[in-house]
Amino acid sequence: MVQFLQQVISGVSIGCVYALIALGFVLIYKATETVNFAIGELMMIGAFLGFTFIVIWSLPLWLAAIIAISATALLAAMLERVFLRPMVGEPAFAILVVTIGLGFCLRAAALMVPEWSSETVRIFTPLSGSVVRLGPIVISADHAAVIVATALIVTGFFVFFKRTRMGLAMQAVSQSQLAATYMGVRTRSVSTLAWLLAGAITAVAGLLLAPIAFIHVNMGVLGLKAIPAAIIGGFSSLPGAIVGGILLGVCESLAGFYLPAGFSEVAAYILVLVVLTIRPEGLFGETIHKRV
Amino acid sequence: MTQPLLTLSNVETYYGRIMAVRGVSLAVPEGAIVTILGSNGAGKSTILKTISGVMRPRKGAITFADKPLAGVEAADIVGLGISHVPEGREIFPFMTVRENILMGAYLRADRTHIEQDIEDWLDRFPILRERAGLPAGLLSGGQQQMLAICRAMMSRPKLLLMDEPSLGLSPMLTRQIFEIIREINERFGTTILLVEQNAKLALSTAHLGYVLEVGRIVLEGPTTELMDNADVKEFYLGLSNEGVRGERRWKRKKMWH
Numbered sequence: 001m002v003q004f005l006q007q008v009i010s011g012v013s014i015g016c017v018y019a020l021i022a023l024g025f026v027l028i029y030k031a032t033e034t035v036n037f038a039i040g041e042l043m044m045i046g047a048f049l050g051f052t053f054i055v056i057w058s059l060p061l062w063l064a065a066i067i068a069i070s071a072t073a074l075l076a077a078m079l080e081r082v083f084l085r086p087m088v089g090e091p092a093f094a095i096l097v098v099t100i101g102l103g104f105c106l107r108a109a110a111l112m113v114p115e116w117s118s119e120t121v122r123i124f125t126p127l128s129g130s131v132v133r134l135g136p137i138v139i140s141a142d143h144a145a146v147i148v149a150t151a152l153i154v155t156g157f158f159v160f161f162k163r164t165r166m167g168l169a170m171q172a173v174s175q176s177q178l179a180a181t182y183m184g185v186r187t188r189s190v191s192t193l194a195w196l197l198a199g200a201i202t203a204v205a206g207l208l209l210a211p212i213a214f215i216h217v218n219m220g221v222l223g224l225k226a227i228p229a230a231i232i233g234g235f236s237s238l239p240g241a242i243v244g245g246i247l248l249g250v251c252e253s254l255a256g257f258y259l260p261a262g263f264s265e266v267a268a269y270i271l272v273l274v275v276l277t278i279r280p281e282g283l284f285g286e287t288i289h290k291r292v
Numbered sequence: 293m294t295q296p297l298l299t300l301s302n303v304e305t306y307y308g309r310i311m312a313v314r315g316v317s318l319a320v321p322e323g324a325i326v327t328i329l330g331s332n333g334a335g336k337s338t339i340l341k342t343i344s345g346v347m348r349p350r351k352g353a354i355t356f357a358d359k360p361l362a363g364v365e366a367a368d369i370v371g372l373g374i375s376h377v378p379e380g381r382e383i384f385p386f387m388t389v390r391e392n393i394l395m396g397a398y399l400r401a402d403r404t405h406i407e408q409d410i411e412d413w414l415d416r417f418p419i420l421r422e423r424a425g426l427p428a429g430l431l432s433g434g435q436q437q438m439l440a441i442c443r444a445m446m447s448r449p450k451l452l453l454m455d456e457p458s459l460g461l462s463p464m465l466t467r468q469i470f471e472i473i474r475e476i477n478e479r480f481g482t483t484i485l486l487v488e489q490n491a492k493l494a495l496s497t498a499h500l501g502y503v504l505e506v507g508r509i510v511l512e513g514p515t516t517e518l519m520d521n522a523d524v525k526e527f528y529l530g531l532s533n534e535g536v537r538g539e540r541r542w543k544r545k546k547m548w549h
Contacts (some may be wrong), residue, residue: 018537040508165398168395169386171384171386175384175385175386175387178346178382178386179383180384181346182375183396183398183399183443184368184398184399185367185398187367212479286468
């Protein structure tokens with residue numbers, strides 16, 4: 001039993017990382033209807049910027065994190081302005097291909113940095129090595145930090161969407177772009193803001209991942225897990241993305257422990273198949289239809 | 293006579309290569325309710341969308357409160373005092389009723405008055421107050437129309453554009469919505485440009501009317517005159533004199549053709 005809970009908790013913490021990436025993914029999808037396949041690469045860039053500032057430049061941890069998160073956010077916003085804004089009105093498929101291309105370019109760019117490409121690295125934090133005990137369960141402090149940080153970020157997001165003018169405007173745009181324009185919302189600024197926030201949140205995911213897993217230039221593939229996580233949650237639901245991500249992490253962790261080798265890699269996709277068979281709209285699918 | 297609040301002169305708007313509005317000129321005097329009648333596809337909604345800036349006219353000029361609207365971004369139009377109740381209502385279905393109304397005040401800076409205005413609008417529509425905390429997508433069609441009107445009025449517009457407010461509503465609800473339109477005009481002095489298929493209600497509510505066919509204005513005048521026009525009577529109000537029809541073997545042609 002203790003072993004089971006142990007696995008569940010470590011699953012939750014990796015699931016939190018998936019959840020954050022999925023949150024960024026869904027945020028962009030809701031605000032701009034763009035399926036962003038470059039989201040994993042944004043996470044990778046965030047993680048490596050963190051690595052550069054913390055390990056190579058030896059900046060204080062908090063300062064390094066702030067710079068890495070802001071830089072990734074700005075990079076994401078810039079990608080939207082330069083590459084995706086001209087695509088407004090083009091077929092969804094064309095836009096999707098642009099994001100795949102951007103993902104490849106980001107990966108290639110990372111490979112050109114000698115300090116990044118040569119090694120798989122890990123960021124050590126002051127927490128590394130210490131543990132948190134909950135009764136008989138032992139959690140590494142890094143894993144616990146991931147869970148706590150995710151909880152804080154998700155709460156922040158909730159407050160942003162419910163309480164702030166800009167948050168309401170973002171919701172409005174995702175529900176009726178036309179009506180939002182009639183209210184005076186500049187929908188294009190909202191797109192940029194969505195990418196900015198998604199960049200920030202994936203950078204956080206990358207930074208949180210760095211102490212608990214190795215980071216390497218190809219870690220963007222991990223970001224693709226955000227897509228099954230989003231699908232499980234209903235694809236356009238922010239709470240769904242978080243629940244989907246955590247569920248995915250737990251399944252993977254349990255599959256890795258109890259099932260033969262290889263199952264943990266496909267657990268995500270088996271889970272997607274099961275969820276979609278039982279509930280095609282996803283766990284949190286929004287199903288209110290427009291009334292005439 | 294003072295300048296009209298809104299004038300369109302010779303406006304042409306295209307959907308791709310299809311001309312939807314073919315050189316329309318109209319004038320909306322301040323404080324009036326003006327209606328544009330026309331059947332499906334006549335270009336009524338396109339005129340409203342062109343005024344709101346979400347579609348750009350290829351030719352012609354639009355002037356609002358003596359300022360040309362050419363080149364003004366759609367999102368800035370509401371700030372000038374033009375508010376749009378879109379066709380099909382376009383409420384935000386997953387936001388609460390109250391949040392929907394609040395969105396109407398998006399560009400207003402006077403934070404303290406906004407709360408008061410929301411309360412006032414909820415007082416006018418008790419059913420909305422009852423459901424203020426529910427997602428707006430759960431409201432009935434008529435309630436959504438009321439909500440869309442409240443939301444549009446939150447920007448305190450000088451001109452309210454209304455696109456087919458009766459769409460999909462029962463006759464009773466439709467009359468109620470038109471009553472609301474008249475009240476808004478009388479109480480706030482809001483000028484209203486109303487696009488409607490229900491010609492009878494629109495003519496009895498509005499002061500001035502335009503008849504639009506295939507993108508062109510074919511008839512205009514005070515609604516009292518329009519209601520007496522033989523063509524309007526037959527083709528828009530459905531009043532035809534059966535006795536005369538009996539003698540005729542042909543279908544009456546419209547005067548303007």
